[in-house]
Amino acid sequence: MRRFSSFFYSFKFKITALVITLVLFAGIGAGGISLLIAEAELREVIARQELSLLTGAAAFIDNDIQNKRNLLKVVAEEINGRQLSLSQIQTMLEAHETLRDTFFNVNAFDRAGNLVANLHDRRLKQVNIVARPYFQQTLQLHEGVISAPLRSAISGQPVVVLTQPLLDANGNIIGILVGAMELLRPSFSAQLDALRQGADGYLFIVTSKGVMVHHPDKKRILEQGDDSEGSLLEAALLPDDGWEDGVLDDGVPVLLVHKRLREVDWTIALSYPVRSAFSSMLSVRLRALLGAMLVTFCAGLFGWLITKQLLRPLRRLHQHVEDISAGRADINVFDIVRRDEFGHLSRAFYGLSQRRAQAELELQQLASTDVLTSLHNRRMFDAFLPLALARAGRAGQPMALAILDVDHFKEINDTLGHAAGDQVLVEFARRLKDAVRNTDTVARLAGDEFVIVFEQLASNMEMDVLGKKILQAMQPPFLIGGVPRQVTSSIGIAITVDADTNSEEMMRAADQALYRVKAAGRNSFSIHTVGTAMVLRAR
Numbered sequence: 001m002r003r004f005s006s007f008f009y010s011f012k013f014k015i016t017a018l019v020i021t022l023v024l025f026a027g028i029g030a031g032g033i034s035l036l037i038a039e040a041e042l043r044e045v046i047a048r049q050e051l052s053l054l055t056g057a058a059a060f061i062d063n064d065i066q067n068k069r070n071l072l073k074v075v076a077e078e079i080n081g082r083q084l085s086l087s088q089i090q091t092m093l094e095a096h097e098t099l100r101d102t103f104f105n106v107n108a109f110d111r112a113g114n115l116v117a118n119l120h121d122r123r124l125k126q127v128n129i130v131a132r133p134y135f136q137q138t139l140q141l142h143e144g145v146i147s148a149p150l151r152s153a154i155s156g157q158p159v160v161v162l163t164q165p166l167l168d169a170n171g172n173i174i175g176i177l178v179g180a181m182e183l184l185r186p187s188f189s190a191q192l193d194a195l196r197q198g199a200d201g202y203l204f205i206v207t208s209k210g211v212m213v214h215h216p217d218k219k220r221i222l223e224q225g226d227d228s229e230g231s232l233l234e235a236a237l238l239p240d241d242g243w244e245d246g247v248l249d250d251g252v253p254v255l256l257v258h259k260r261l262r263e264v265d266w267t268i269a270l271s272y273p274v275r276s277a278f279s280s281m282l283s284v285r286l287r288a289l290l291g292a293m294l295v296t297f298c299a300g301l302f303g304w305l306i307t308k309q310l311l312r313p314l315r316r317l318h319q320h321v322e323d324i325s326a327g328r329a330d331i332n333v334f335d336i337v338r339r340d341e342f343g344h345l346s347r348a349f350y351g352l353s354q355r356r357a358q359a360e361l362e363l364q365q366l367a368s369t370d371v372l373t374s375l376h377n378r379r380m381f382d383a384f385l386p387l388a389l390a391r392a393g394r395a396g397q398p399m400a401l402a403i404l405d406v407d408h409f410k411e412i413n414d415t416l417g418h419a420a421g422d423q424v425l426v427e428f429a430r431r432l433k434d435a436v437r438n439t440d441t442v443a444r445l446a447g448d449e450f451v452i453v454f455e456q457l458a459s460n461m462e463m464d465v466l467g468k469k470i471l472q473a474m475q476p477p478f479l480i481g482g483v484p485r486q487v488t489s490s491i492g493i494a495i496t497v498d499a500d501t502n503s504e505e506m507m508r509a510a511d512q513a514l515y516r517v518k519a520a521g522r523n524s525f526s527i528h529t530v531g532t533a534m535v536l537r538a539r
C-alpha cells in the first residue's frame with residue numbers, strides 16, 4: 001500500500017502525468033480548434049448548397065406563377081378580343097385544355113362578384129366574391145393581381161388565385177377571370193420535395209405578412225405564423241436572401257436558409273437541423289477522440305520510459321547513499337564526471353561531505369586539545385592511557401606514566417599575574433615536548449599539572465634517565481615578560497611491566513610518587529613501580 005502511494009509521489013509519475021496532460025491539452029486544443037474550423041466551413045458549405053437549391057426551387061415557382069399569369073392573360077385577352085358574353089365563357093374555358101393542366105380551377109365572375117363560369121362544374125354555385133380583397137384590387141388596378149392565400153369559396157380548399165379583368169369593347173370591366181392554385185397539392189410540390197432537408201428538417205413558404213403558403217404540417221397552411229422577435233419566421237422574413245442560426249420551439253438548433261421569390265411577395269425557407277447537417281462530423285469527432293486517446297496513451301508510455309531513463313543517475317546517487325550508509329562505499333563515489341545537473345548535484349554533495357568531514361576532524365581535535373598549550377587535554381589522555389597500557393601489555397614492554405606539577409606556580413600567578421602564569425605554562429609545555437620522544441604522549445590535565453605517557457621503554461632504568469632529562473630541560477630560566485625567572489617542577493613517575501595494571505593504579509602510583517617529591521622539597525622526581533616493587537628512587 002505504501003509502495004503504491006509512494007508511486008504517486010514519485011518524480012517519474014509526476015513527469016509522466018505532466019506529459020499526458022500536456023499531450024491531452026494540446027490534442028484537445030488542436031483537435032477542438034480544427035473541428036470548430038471544419039464545422040464552420042461545413043456549415044458554410046451546407047448553407048450555400050441549400051441556398052442554391054432553394055434558388056433553383058424559387059426560380060421554378062416564379063416561372064410556374066408567371067406561366068399561369070401569362071396563360072390566364074392570354075385566355076382573358078381572347079375572351080376580350082372575341083367580345084364573348086359572360087354566358088359564353090363557360091364553354092370557352094372548357095375548350096382550353098391547358099387550363100385544366102395548369103390551374104386547380106378557373107372561374108369567371110361578373111362585375112358584382114357573382115360566379116358566372118366554373119371550369120370544373122357547370123352547375124354554378126351561388127357564390128359571390130365581391131368582398132374579397134383580390135376582387136376589389138383587380139377592379140381598382142384594372143389589371144390582374146395575385147391574392148393572399150385564402151380558402152376557396154367554391155372548393156373550400158386553401159388556394160392562391162390569379163386574376164385578370166374581363167373587358168367590354170370600351171375597356172370597361174365586365175367581370176374577372178380567376179385562376180386558382182391549390183396549396184395542399186401545389187403544382188411545384190415535386191420541386192419542393194426534391195430539396196434536401198435533413199432528417200428533421202422542413203421547408204416552408206410564407207408570405208411577407210407571415211401567412212403560411214406551404215408547410216409540412218398541412219393544418220398550418222393559411223395560418224398566421226409567429227413572426228415575433230427572435231422567432232424562426234422573423235429570421236425567414238429578413239429582406240436579404242441568406243442563412244441564419246435559429247432554434248426550434250423544442251430547442252433544436254437549426255440552420256435557416258431563406259430566399260425571396262420574384263413574382264410574389266413570398267419567401268421560401270428551409271429549416272435544417274444542425275445535428276443532421278453535421279452528422280458526418282460526428283464520426284470525424286469520434287475518430288479524432290480515439291486518435292487523441294491513442295496518442296495520449298503512447299505519449300504517456302513514451303514519457304514514462306524516457307523519464308525512467310533520464311532519472312537513472314538519480315537512482316544511482318540514491319544507491320551510493322545507501323552503500324555509504326551500509327559501509328559498502330566511501331564518499332569518493334560522489335566525485336563523478338558528469339556535465340549535467342546530476343553531475344553538479346553529485347559533486348556538490350561530495351564537496352559538502354568533504355567539508356563536513358574536515359569540520360568533524362577539526363572538532364575532534366579541538367575536543368582533544370588543550371587550548372592554551374596545544375597539548376592533548378585530559379579528555380584525550382583519559383581515553384589514551386588505557387589503550388597505551390593495553391598496547392604495552394600485549395608487547396610485553398615496560399610502560400610509564402609521569403605526573404608533573406610546576407613548583408610554586410600559585411606564587412607566579414599571584415606575583416606576576418595570570419597572563420604571566422599562562423606564559424610559564426606554554427613554555428613549560430614546549431620544553432616537555434622537546435625533552436621526550438615523538439612516541440611519548442604529553443598532555444595537560446588541569447592548571448599546572450601535566451602528564452607524560454612513555455611507551456616502548458627498553459627497560460625500567462630508562463625512566464631514571466628521562467626524569468633527569470626533564471628536570472634539566474626546566475633548568476634554563478623562563479623569560480616572563482622579558483624577565484628571567486627560575487621555574488622548577490616535581491615529577492611523580494609510575495612504571496609497570498605487569499599486563500594487568502589499569503589506569504587508576506597507574507595514576508594513583510604516579511600521584512603518590514609526586515606527593516613524595518613535593519614532601520621532599522620539590523624540583524625532583526620519584527619512580528614508583530606498580531605491581532612488583534615500591535618506590536625505586538627519589539632524588
Ligand SMILES: Nc1nc2c(ncn2[C@@H]2O[C@H](COP(=O)(O)OP(=O)(O)OP(=O)(O)O)[C@@H](O)[C@H]2O)c(=O)[nH]1
Nearest residue numbers: 405406407408409410411413418421422446447448
Ligand atoms: N595562569 C594560570 N594559572 C592557573 C591555570 N589553571 C590553574 N591555575 C592556577 O595554578 C595554581 C595552582 O597552584 P597549586 O599547584 O595548587 O599550588 P602551587 O603554588 O603550584 O604549589 P605546589 O604545587 O605545592 O608547588 C592556582 O593558583 C590556580 O589558580 C591556568 O590555566 N593559568
